[in-house]
Every structure is written in structure tokens, then in C-alpha cells.
Amino acid sequence: MKKAVKSLLLVCLAVLMLVPMFGCGDEVISEFALPQHYKNIIYYFRQGFKEEWTLSGEEDGTYADEEHDLIITVTQNADPDSGRYMVYKQKEHDDIPMTSSLKSIYQLVANPDHALYFNTKMGEREEFEITNAEPIDVVINGRQYYSATYIFTENGKAWQGQFFVLPDSRQYYVVAYEATTDKWATFEPEFKELHNDFAPTGFESDNSIS
Numbered sequence: 001m002k003k004a005v006k007s008l009l010l011v012c013l014a015v016l017m018l019v020p021m022f023g024c025g026d027e028v029i030s031e032f033a034l035p036q037h038y039k040n041i042i043y044y045f046r047q048g049f050k051e052e053w054t055l056s057g058e059e060d061g062t063y064a065d066e067e068h069d070l071i072i073t074v075t076q077n078a079d080p081d082s083g084r085y086m087v088y089k090q091k092e093h094d095d096i097p098m099t100s101s102l103k104s105i106y107q108l109v110a111n112p113d114h115a116l117y118f119n120t121k122m123g124e125r126e127e128f129e130i131t132n133a134e135p136i137d138v139v140i141n142g143r144q145y146y147s148a149t150y151i152f153t154e155n156g157k158a159w160q161g162q163f164f165v166l167p168d169s170r171q172y173y174v175v176a177y178e179a180t181t182d183k184w185a186t187f188e189p190e191f192k193e194l195h196n197d198f199a200p201t202g203f204e205s206d207n208s209i210s
Helices: 002-022 102-109 181-195
Strands: 036-040 045-049 053-057 070-076 083-090 126-130 136-140 143-154 157-168 171-180 198-200
Touching (some): 036 053, 036 070, 045 053, 045 083, 045 181, 070 181, 083 181, 102 143, 102 171, 143 171, 157 181
Antiparallel strands (some): 036 045, 070 083, 126 143, 136 143, 143 157
């Protein structure tokens, strides 16, 4: 009996020693980090945001702009016209089979000749151009995205942005943020904080902002 207990203790010790070596990748934050909370039960995601920001979207959780797959927009109260953070959800498409990889979905979103091209499907921006040749592989809150940076003009002013593609079976989320080029350095850390408090969810009881 003592031998069996000793062997079990040795096995447990070995497992504990291996955990720091191999770990579990980036930590996934399962609770809201920011004080304001938005939950969407139609498209199954949550979004945290600060009190000095405003989240805009439909109360019932449906598309704010169905033509362009836009669900919510978050803007800074002090400067709402110089930057925006957006969450889109693309519905099932014939070119997205069940076995689609992150890379294959990203290639559709980044392809100017495809109907799912970001600057076609998710609203046209003037003089739009993706500025990276290859997808940017990034992990945010434990989830792998493929991303692209881009530039465009709005009302004659230079803007820049970044979009992030996250698959969801035959559908996918796109988180995008953009700001005037002269204010990008100010907005980007705030956008990243918002993005780190975005997450797909399971079934929720109701749509809510709190």
C-alpha cells in the first residue's frame, strides 16, 4: 500500500513539474476586465468597454447594419469622430465549407476580387489599401486571429486601421479598429484593451449592457 501511494505521489510531482515547462499558451480571460459589459445572445459574444466609451448597436442584438455585417461600434466619448472599434459577424457562405481553416477564410476577406473582401462586405472605404503582404498571425486573449493593417481616406483625411479574422464554424467574426492617422498612436492602446475584452460565448439568457 505504501509503495502504491509513493508511486502516485511521484507521478503527481512529475505532472506538476511539466506544467511550467509546457504551459497552456496565452491565458484566456473568461470574465470581463473592463467595467461596462455587453452580451449578445444572437451572435454569441461579449464585449467589455470603459465608462468613457459608448457602445452602439441594436437593443435586440441583431445587426446594426445588416448589409455590411456590422453588429456593434464603440467610440470614445471625448472624440467620437476620430476613431472607432467594430465587431462584425459574417454569416455562412458557399465558399466557406465546414473544414475551412483560419488561413483560407482570411484569404477570402483579404481578396479584393471576392464578395467577402473586407472593403466590400464590411463597408467601402475610399482609397483603401491593405499594407501587409502576408497575414499577421496574432493571439489575443488565447484566441488565434489572422490580421491585416490598412489605410484609407475619409472626408479627405488619412485614416489607418487593422482588422482581425476569427473563424466560427462556417461563419467568422471580424474585429476591426481604425482612427485618423494623426491620432492612431493615441487610440491603438485603447483599441487593444477593448479587443482583449472581446470573446465568443455560449448561450446567454438575454442581450444586455451593464
